[in-house]
Amino acid sequence: MTEFTLWDILRNLLLATRWTILLSLVSFVGGGLVGLLLLFLRISSRKAVRVFARCYIELFQGTPLLMQLFIAFFGLGLFGIDVPAWLAAGLALILWTAAFLAEIWRGCVEAITKGQWEASASLGMGRLQQMRYVILPQAMKIAVPPTVGFSVQVVKGTALTSIIGFVELSKAGTVVTNATFQPFTVYGLVALIYFALCWPLSKSSQMLERKLNVAHRNH
Amino acid sequence: MSLIEITEVRKSFGSNEVLKGINLDVQPGEVIAIIGKSGSGKSTLLRCINGLEMISGGSISVAGAQLLDDQLHLKTLRLKVGMIFQQFNLFPHLTVGGNVILSQTVVKKTARPVAEAMARKMLDRVGLAQKFDAYPDELSGGQQQRVAIARALAMEPIALLCDEITSALDPELVAEVLAVVRELANEGMTLLMVTHEMKFARDVCSRVVFMHQGRVHEIGPPGDVFPIRRLRS
Numbered sequence: 035m036t037e038f039t040l041w042d043i044l045r046n047l048l049l050a051t052r053w054t055i056l057l058s059l060v061s062f063v064g065g066g067l068v069g070l071l072l073l074f075l076r077i078s079s080r081k082a083v084r085v086f087a088r089c090y091i092e093l094f095q096g097t098p099l100l101m102q103l104f105i106a107f108f109g110l111g112l113f114g115i116d117v118p119a120w121l122a123a124g125l126a127l128i129l130w131t132a133a134f135l136a137e138i139w140r141g142c143v144e145a146i147t148k149g150q151w152e153a154s155a156s157l158g159m160g161r162l163q164q165m166r167y168v169i170l171p172q173a174m175k176i177a178v179p180p181t182v183g184f185s186v187q188v189v190k191g192t193a194l195t196s197i198i199g200f201v202e203l204s205k206a207g208t209v210v211t212n213a214t215f216q217p218f219t220v221y222g223l224v225a226l227i228y229f230a231l232c233w234p235l236s237k238s239s240q241m242l243e244r245k246l247n248v249a250h251r252n253h
Numbered sequence: 254m255s256l257i258e259i260t261e262v263r264k265s266f267g268s269n270e271v272l273k274g275i276n277l278d279v280q281p282g283e284v285i286a287i288i289g290k291s292g293s294g295k296s297t298l299l300r301c302i303n304g305l306e307m308i309s310g311g312s313i314s315v316a317g318a319q320l321l322d323d324q325l326h327l328k329t330l331r332l333k334v335g336m337i338f339q340q341f342n343l344f345p346h347l348t349v350g351g352n353v354i355l356s357q358t359v360v361k362k363t364a365r366p367v368a369e370a371m372a373r374k375m376l377d378r379v380g381l382a383q384k385f386d387a388y389p390d391e392l393s394g395g396q397q398q399r400v401a402i403a404r405a406l407a408m409e410p411i412a413l414l415c416d417e418i419t420s421a422l423d424p425e426l427v428a429e430v431l432a433v434v435r436e437l438a439n440e441g442m443t444l445l446m447v448t449h450e451m452k453f454a455r456d457v458c459s460r461v462v463f464m465h466q467g468r469v470h471e472i473g474p475p476g477d478v479f480p481i482r483r484l485r486s
Contacts, residue, residue, distance in 0.1 A: 149338060149340050150344065152336075153401075155305065156303050156335065157355075157405070158328050158331040159356060159359060160328065172346050
């Protein structure tokens with residue numbers, strides 16, 4: 035029987051970590067773009083558009099990410115579309131991230147006082163101009179800490195994609211365990227790697243919050 | 254022809270009727286003070302004139318621009334009337350200069366150097382040329398309100414709406430803002446102001462509108478609306 039050194043285990047896990055990082059980045063960037071679009075729909079002046087965005091957000095916030103992954107993976111298969119695991123994983127995570135980011139950002143936009151909307155409106159700006167030049171620059175300052183904080187949830191969310199067979203850090207952990215029969219060592223390392231990814235993110239979220247001094251600005 | 258024509262304007266919030274048929278014609282160069290108790294509808298009337306509130310009935314037009322509920326009509330209207338608010342509402346993320354430049358470049362598509370020259374001119378007019386690069390939170394309330402006036406003036410409106418513009422100021426800062434408004438009045442700017450500064454209204458305004466429970470209760474030159482004796486006592 036082959037003996038596995040700790041380095042063997044760690045090396046294999048680190049190789050899989052690349053996919054966790056890539057999937058996190060794709061989800062976060064893609065989710066950010068879709069989320070921005072959703073944000074605009076969510077605060078649109080047309081009611082039907084607002085309702086659509088709210089339903090979308092509530093649907094994705096109100097169901098487990100795992101179910102969303104299953105539906106993306108198996109559901110599309112029912113229509114004869116063969117969905118590879120990476121595509122289902124990326125798609126579900128992007129849509130899930132978008133729902134949460136849109137809602138976080140909506141809170142930030144609504145934190146900007148009504149007077150800013152009224153002043154810019156009475157200067158003749160249209161809604162998009164108000165958003166672009168007056169509201170978003172202020173809202174973004176408030177949005178940075180919670181957005182960076184949420185990226186931690188995205189990184190941890192990628193672990194669920196192991197269930198549909200996408201080989202990232204968690205799935206690699208299972209595979210390595212099956213070969214080495216050392217579950218405690220392997221999953222301990224997996225947990226440490228996740229921690230090494232997430233801790234700097236939550237730390238920087240805290241630092242940004244202090245640096246942007248959110249509570250004492252724009253009162 | 255009147256510059257601002259307000260005809261049978263009604264406004265309800267839900268079942269609460271705040272304006273119950275207001276008629277008011279303002280001639281070019283007139284300075285009008287709107288006074289009355291809180292809840293009498295004076296601020297609402299002012300906010301209807303530039304479409305911050307949509308009217309439920311009647312009509313408003315400013316120099317031929319009708320108040321209608323679509324972006325194009327609203328923009329045309331708002332380019333004709335500027336508004337100054339009780340809470341200043343400067344953009345905190347921009348410098349004083351940036352505040353005055355922004356809407357010129359964004360709304361009127363003025364070239365930046367031209368807009369900047371206009372901003373300097375308007376800030377000079379309100380006595381704040383030296384604050385061009387300061388941020389709003391570095392200024393006193395009175396200075397912020399004067400920047401807000403410069404910002405509105407830079408759009409070259411033909412009338413200005415002033416919504417209790419000295420009410421949020423410390424007493425010692427009120428005079429500097431009123432001095433700017435008085436200057437504007439002398440230069441012939443058409444002004445509609447909701448105010449509690451009765452002395453100012455009496456000295457500067459051509460007409461005073463006294464509102465009560467959503468109606469114009471009395472209207473006329475300050476001497477007729479304010480019995481002089483009562484003011485002195």
